Amino acid sequence: MSKRGGRKLETHRPRGFMRFDRVIYDSYAYKSLSFIERGVLLHLMYHYIPKFREVIVMSNRRLARETAINKDTAGRALRRLEKVGLIRLVDESDWYRGTARSYRLTFMTYQGRQPTDEWVAHQREGQVSSDNVTSVMGQHRRLSPLVNPE
Numbered sequence: 001m002s003k004r005g006g007r008k009l010e011t012h013r014p015r016g017f018m019r020f021d022r023v024i025y026d027s028y029a030y031k032s033l034s035f036i037e038r039g040v041l042l043h044l045m046y047h048y049i050p051k052f053r054e055v056i057v058m059s060n061r062r063l064a065r066e067t068a069i070n071k072d073t074a075g076r077a078l079r080r081l082e083k084v085g086l087i088r089l090v091d092e093s094d095w096y097r098g099t100a101r102s103y104r105l106t107f108m109t110y111q112g113r114q115p116t117d118e119w120v121a122h123q124r125e126g127q128v129s130s131d132n133v134t135s136v137m138g139q140h141r142r143l144s145p146l147v148n149p150e
Helices: 035-047 060-067 071-084
Strands: 087-091 102-105
Touching (some): 035 102
8 A cells, every 4th residue: 555645735825814813703892893894904904014014004095995985984993993902093193294093903913012902801882783673563672692702
């Protein structure tokens, strides 16, 4: 019997990869986000490069243009991500100098320090979006809330 070749199949992509831990994906902070907010988070992660570009400079207009959403929706998504604790504002915008706001990801390293993981402290905010659903019969129904696996 011949031995099988123990070749490893690896895929090499030219522009690298983005790391997203499963513990964050399974957290209530991430699950409470809308699809647009999740897309904005992925777009911010795309611009994060460890030890090289850890601060993400992003204006609402630029984010809207790059993700094909409205600038007001982009601003709301950034505020929501900050409220949940997945991003943190590093520097405010300055109209006179022409600089946009800069953010950092709280679940990634920043300036040689460990992640602050502020998203862990995010707890249920009370209502979930399904609490306002009215059934076809006109009776207000209450859906069960999301269960936090932690």
